[in-house]
Amino acid sequence: MPDSTELPRDPASGPDSPRDSTRNPAQDSPVCSHLSILVSDPQKQRADQVKASSSYVTYQISTKIDNRPNPAHRRRQLHIADKSKKPTDIIVVHRRYSDFVLLHTVLTQDHPSCIVPPLPDKKVLQYIAGDRFGHSFTQKRCHSLQNFLRRISEHPVLSQSRMLETFLVSSDWDAYRRTLSGTLVANKEEVSDALMNAFKTVHNQSEEFTEIKEKSEKLDHNVSKIDKIFHRVVKRQEAISDDFGKFSQSLRELQELVSDGSESDKALCAKVKTFNEGISQLSYGLRDVSKYLDYEYIVDLKDMEHYIDNVKQTIKLKDQKQIDYEELNDYLTKSINEKNNLVSGYGGSNYFASKLEELAGINQEVARRDKISKLETKIGSLTTEVENAKEVADAFEREVLKEVNIFEGIKTKELKSSLTALADNQIEFYQKMVDTWSKVEQGL
Known part of the structure; x- marks a missing residue:
């Protein structure tokens, strides 16, 4: 890059x-x-x-x-x-x-x-x-x-x-x-929320975020796969470069053996030297390509993997805020149902608890009204909290969508730049090899 x-x-x-x-x-x-x-x-x-x-x-x-x-x-x-x-x-x-x-x-x-x-x-x-x-x-x-x-x-x-x-x-x-x-x-609240919601999932995930998650997982898988492939490519090219280096050393030794002979031997020695120069350039070229892959291209791939992980962590944080809203909303719904049952006369304690309260001299009707009053207070408080949680979840979701779009732009630019640089490096290597072996061919 x-x-x-x-x-x-x-x-x-x-x-x-x-x-x-x-x-x-x-x-x-x-x-x-x-x-x-x-x-x-x-x-x-x-x-x-x-x-x-x-x-x-x-x-x-x-x-x-x-x-x-x-x-x-x-x-x-x-x-x-x-x-x-x-x-x-x-x-x-x-x-x-x-x-x-x-x-x-x-x-x-x-x-x-x-x-x-x-x-x-x-x-x-x-x-x-x-x-x-x-x-x-x-x-x-x-x-x-x-x-x-x-x-x-x-x-x-x-x-x-x-x-x-x-x-x-x-x-x-x-x-x-x-x-x-x-x-x-450190934001301890976010850490605790992440632990509490670690095994919970969003009930109503939008199709947009479902698609984003799928694309992120697929991109992460593909980049990781390419990373592993190029690690093997580097090792293989380094091994081939070493083999050509050993071959070049053998050619130099052969050149020394025929250097003191006749005119024909001198001509052979010159041709061996010319051929050996091509082998040496090939060995150095492969080493340079491997160095570029190892020091730059693979580093770019690894950095992209980490960047994708950050995207997925941000989406998880968005999910945590939505889970908070859904949990509060479920709690509010249960409180409303409980109040409605009490109002209609179907709620309250079970039969044995009611009998115990009667024996204790507790007025059932007064207790029922007291519970309804407390539930109304709880419902009012929960309604406000649910509205705030919904507002926070929606606002954070909008921000995450913006961030994902920013990431997409940076990612596209990075991959294009990185692949262009890789192509340029390969073209430069092969062009140099064409020039080198054209000269070798002329010398032979």
Whole structure:
């Protein structure tokens, strides 16, 4: 996927808080200010010269500001601490993985109805095994972090977050992190709701969301299948590349054996050398293709799998809110039926309980009226709660539909870009091989 990305900025002036999320992007004018972002150059750093465990990796984030003049739209200038910088200057900051985690946490907390793109998983085999500073691991993570920022930049709400702006350009990021200390809290209510509703299903699922779930499952299955296939392709190509490398070494040894002979041997030696150059180029080319697949294309596939998981989790959260509404509505219906039975004289306690109440001197009619009164109060309270739950469920459902549409747009663009890059890489490889072996053929 492309390394640089265009990030639309907030077109309207907002509160000074970097975490302002109160504006409705739909009410804003089209954006006219853009950022180009590039994540690169992972470098190992050591905070403590004694403890090796305190080492970490920083990633360079280069942000180019392009404030395009457009008098038809309002424009919020990006805040830059260094006033000497021009709008076209590139702002370079360095962030570690935990900084990306903080950005993700704040965006998730500030925009609970948004599908916030996932970060690359920290608990991977290389991290656990202690190879988190290796070239392969850091380069793959760098590519994933690039995907993360690009997805945020293409989201109409998340891209306007002041937190994102601070993350990209702040020269005093550590001080800003300290100001957030204690303000980030986990949403325990949502966690408990998820546990309580884990084994419940929505009774009246809309056809639209049924189709969305089916498409998500199918996409997840297909991407996962392609991911596994290309893992096998990489291993196979690396094995073939190694075999060609060994073959090339054997040809060099053969070339040495015939290098001191007659003129015919010298001619043969020259032809062996020419043929060996073609084999070497083939080995290097296959290795480069495998590296591209391993470092970029497969990383893109894995990131897409995680993104789809986030979509499914957001849909589950929508289902939880609908389940809450349906449970309250069922409870309200039972209370209404119970009241109606009491009013009609068919409700109340069972026969033995009634006899016990009579022996205790309880007036059955007074008790019945008291129960009806309590039920009326409960029904009034439940009616309000059901209306609120319905409003919340419907509003969240509308937001999730918008988020799914945003995901579809980003997903389509990503897959197209990723497949285009893969095709270009393959075409480049085969074109190079055609040129190489055409020269070999001429030399033979």
